[in-house]
Amino acid sequence: MSNLDRQAAVTVCGGRGFVVAEPVRELLSPRRVQLGGSTEVRRLLPNLGRRMVGAWAFVDHYGPDDIADEPGMQVPPHPHMGLQTVSWLHEGEVLHRDSVGSLQTVRPRELGLMTSGRAISHSEESPKSHARFLHGAQLWVALPDAHRQVEPHFQHHADLPTVTAPGLTATVILGTLDGTVSPGTAYSPLTGADLSLTRGTRTRLPLEPDFEYAVLSMSGEAEVDGVPVLPGSMLYLGCGRSELPLHAQSDAGLMLLGGEPFEEEIVMWWNFVGRTHEEIEEARRGWMEGSRFGEVHGYDGARLPAPALPPAPLKPRGRTR
Known part of the structure; x- marks a missing residue:
């Protein structure tokens, strides 16, 4: 999954000093972002x-989006480094292609897990013949320093x-x-878990x-915890x-x-997770020059160009603004 923002913001995060050490109830509202085709996402x-x-x-x-007469998700080839992507669906299907040769349709309640390691590129799209509704989540997991240079690979678990x-x-x-x-x-x-609850259920996890x-x-x-x-x-x-x-209160x-x-402080920009401005700059240059990230075969369309880097150097710091 890509961050398709053409004005990509720098995000600096990580470090235990900013973790909330006690239980809290902090409700986060989403930002709406267009993700290509007819898919709009809520970014949390x-x-x-x-x-x-x-x-x-x-x-x-x-x-859930009604894509019966729409192309659905259409995310062109784009790069990743320093992270894992997690594809999770409740409805619909997503066809994954990547630069290590993976070709996999991910369906509801199946795990599509791509580990970028040092560098990978991939595309995601709704198949030409697809279900009426598309509903899911796309997530990234930052790789710790000891593992962020691992060989890129893709896993599918049904x-x-x-x-x-x-x-x-x-x-x-x-x-x-x-x-x-x-x-x-x-x-x-x-921990990453999908919770299905029937109406009226009261339980403790x-x-x-x-x-x-x-x-x-x-x-x-x-x-x-008492919060709707x-x-x-x-x-x-x-x-x-x-x-x-x-x-x-209902099936949920x-x-x-x-x-x-x-614990580590990281720099996240566009589709890259690194530790320094220089790493991010080098990754962007590699993608734009067509090196390092490989090639996605079979996608019908051009790959996604990287946005311009911000003028100020990227610096890692804490977890909250």
């Missing part, structure tokens, strides 16, 4: 008030483990939840007190929780995101 991270949740550094929620309780099914997308581990490769301690967490509402009406969270919004929860109260879908606070 990075946000004016919050840049990361554990290693989760980018969250877009989109749909069968994911679940944690269940009366009225709740939690699908473990990435990392761990209540001792259940996703088959997707994670490079730092984290076990959490790790050392993790920080947030909950993204995908659909329906639910309260998270509407679809397309996200509630930041801080750290220090051993459980999370949930109450569904949520995403739980969490992890150990990301």
Whole structure:
């Protein structure tokens, strides 16, 4: 998934000094961004008030969109480095192509996990023959320094483990939840889970007190720790929780995101995660010159040019503005 902003902003984040060490209830509102074709996304991270949740550094929620007579998602080839992309669908399908030769259609409740490592490029599109509705989330996970030069690769997992309780099914997308581990490769301690709740459910989800967490509402009406969270919004929860109260007023879908606070300070610009201005500058030059990131074969269209870098040097600093 790409950040298609033509005036790409610099985001500086990371460092434990800015983590909220106690439980909080901080409701984050989205920014609307056009993502090519007929897809508009609601961007929750990075946000004016919050840049990361554990290693989760980018969250877009989109749909449900009626694309029966539309092309749907059309994201041309573009580069990534220093991160993982997570594709997660509730409705529809997305065709993934990348520069290491992957060709995979990702369907609802299947994990599409791309690890960029040192460099990769990919495209994402709705297949020509596609379902009427498109609804999902696209997320990035920042890679820690020890792993950000790994060989780029793509993983697809159609069968994911679940944690269940009366009225709740939690699908473990990435990392761990209540001792259940996703088959997707994670490079730092984290949690990504899809929560399906039936109407009237009241339950408590076990959490790790050392993790920080947030909950993204995908659909329906639910309260998270007593706070109503509407679809397309996200509630930041801080750290220090051993459980999370949930109450569904209707059938509801949520995403739980969490992890150990990301200790390193990073620079995020356009589709790159690095540590210095020079790294970002070098990556942009490599993409524009057609080197380093490889080639995506089979996409019918031109690749995405990089926007201009801001005039001031990019500097890493803390997690909140």
